[in-house]
Each structure stands twice: as C-alpha cells, then as structure tokens.
Amino acid sequence: MTVYVVDVHQLVHTCPADRRPHPFATYRTVVEVIPAGPCLTPITLPGTDTTVDCKARRHHHEQCDNCRITVQVRTVTTTRRGASRATARRAA
Secondary structure (H helix, E strand, O other): OEEEEEEEEEEEEEEOOEEEEEEEEEEEEEEEEEOOOOOOOOEEOOOOOOEEOHHHOOOHHHOOOOOOEEEEEEEEEEEEOOOOOOOOOOOO
16 A cells, blocks of 8 residues: 655635635645555456556555555644734724
C-alpha cells in the first residue's frame, strides 16, 4: 500500500455572509511517500498479451494491497485572516 503523508494548512476568516470562522483556502503539502511493491494481481487486457496493474482497471476497494493508495494526514494547522469576530455598526 503506497502511503502519502501530508500536512494540511487552512486559512480561516469571518465575513458578513457567515460570521462564524470558516476556511477559505486549504493547502496540502506532501511530506513523505512510502512506496509499495509491484502489483500482486496484474490484469491481462482482453485480446492481447499486455498486462497492467490492477490500479489501472479496478476500483479502489478491489485493488490489491500494493496498488491501493492511502493518504495519511500528519498535522493540521490553521491561520486566521481578517477580523475574528463581527464588528458592530454604529447607528447614525
């Protein structure tokens, strides 16, 4: 199973449409790739002698352990941008 280890960073703000803090941008950084071995169940294409990895032809849950990809989140950080609370308006 190939594992991608990622760090996630979210930029959070508040706005007039939604006064609760919410993310407006999310960045993911791949910090490590742990590769797996070759395909355990290669598939022969019909009518040919060509074989391909099962990841090219099967759904995720049907792939062998070496072809299946997993994303592991290592850390999640958040940065607030703009006002963190709603500003009251003064009556004129």
